[in-house]
Amino acid sequence: MEDNFEQYLETEISTLRKLNKAHLLAAAEAMIETYQAGGTIYFFGNGGSGATASHIAGDFLKGVSYGLEKRFKTICLNDNPASMMAIANDISYDDIFIEPLKNYMQKGDLVIGISGSGNSNNVVKAMEYAKIKGVKTLAFCGYKGGKIKELADLHVHAEVMDMEITEDIHMVAFHMIKQYIIKKLSPDNKSMGSVYDQRVS
Numbered sequence: 001m002e003d004n005f006e007q008y009l010e011t012e013i014s015t016l017r018k019l020n021k022a023h024l025l026a027a028a029e030a031m032i033e034t035y036q037a038g039g040t041i042y043f044f045g046n047g048g049s050g051a052t053a054s055h056i057a058g059d060f061l062k063g064v065s066y067g068l069e070k071r072f073k074t075i076c077l078n079d080n081p082a083s084m085m086a087i088a089n090d091i092s093y094d095d096i097f098i099e100p101l102k103n104y105m106q107k108g109d110l111v112i113g114i115s116g117s118g119n120s121n122n123v124v125k126a127m128e129y130a131k132i133k134g135v136k137t138l139a140f141c142g143y144k145g146g147k148i149k150e151l152a153d154l155h156v157h158a159e160v161m162d163m164e165i166t167e168d169i170h171m172v173a174f175h176m177i178k179q180y181i182i183k184k185l186s187p188d189n190k191s192m193g194s195v196y197d198q199r200v201s
Contacts (some may be wrong), residue, residue, distance in 0.1 A: 006091045008165070012076070015160040026154050027138055028177045031060075032184065034136070035072050043103070044077035045114035045123060048167040049140075053114050053193040056174045064182055066169050075104065077126075097126035105135055112138045116166040118146015127151055142156050142166025 034041055041060065043053035056074035065071040077097050078084065084096045091099065101111065111130040113123040118141035127137045127148055139145075139152035142160060149155045158169035 008085070011160060011162065012165050012168060015158055015165055016172060018159050019169070020157070023156050024173060024176060025180075027044040027156055027173075028180045028184075030110055030136060030138055031072075031177065032181060034108065035070070037108045038073075039106070039108035039110060040073040040075060040104065041103065041110045042075050042077055042110060043112050043114065044126065045140075046078070046120050048163070049170070050078040050121075051115040051117060052140075052167060052170050052174065053077070053112075055171070056178070058190055059174070063081055064178055066186075068185060075100075077101070088117060092160055094121045094125055097122050098129045098190065101129055104135065105130065107134060110136050110138060111138065112147050114170060115146060115148055116142040116163045118143060118148045120148075124148055124151070133156075140170050142169070 031041060041057075043057045044050070055074045057074040057079070059106050060072040077100050078080045080100075083100065087093075087096045087099045097113075105111070108175045111127060113127045116198045118139065124147045127139065128151060130137050131151060131153075137152040137154070139148035139155040140158075141149045141155060142158040142163070143166065145157050147153070149157060155172070158166045158173070160166055160169070
């Protein structure tokens with residue numbers, strides 16, 4: 001049974017090694033550009049991808065913004081169960097992300113859709129809407145990339161045919177981007193880790 005653990009670790013590590021660093025940098029710079037322009041960054045996904053969206057939206061709302069005079073504006077579209085259930089019940093589950101974008105989204109914003117397969121209909125539909133409205137889109141995908149990889153302006157692709165590892169890689173990628181942005185925007189160029197260290201010491 002230990003072979004299963006070793007195989008998982010080997011696949012995880014090899015997938016991390018395949019991450020395109022230029023794509024990570026482009027994603028980070030798109031977030032910084034949106035921040036500097038005063039735009040809002042939207043995160044969304046289903047299931048584990050939704051949990052990642054919620055986690056990272058919180059990281060930027062608090063962790064990345066900590067100590068900055070100007071703060072990041074982030075919204076996780078799957079963090080309001082009541083509105084999602086109302087839209088799913090009264091309209092369609094495929095519309096749970098596009099409908100709030102119609103309420104909030106403006107020019108200069110950034111729309112980040114997360115889907116392991118890259119083919120979740122509600123994520124695709126929301127990103128298509130953003131594209132039509134001229135708002136920049138960033139896809140986090142796995143497997144073969146799916147539809148969102150093709151339609152997004154930018155993408156971060158976990159090239160692996162495994163949902164759990166895809167979700168792991170997405171979280172690592174977001175945390176790498178987070179650390180990059182913190183170091184770039186912090187006046188003293190300190191990492192978030194050093195801030196945490198100071199608090200608990």
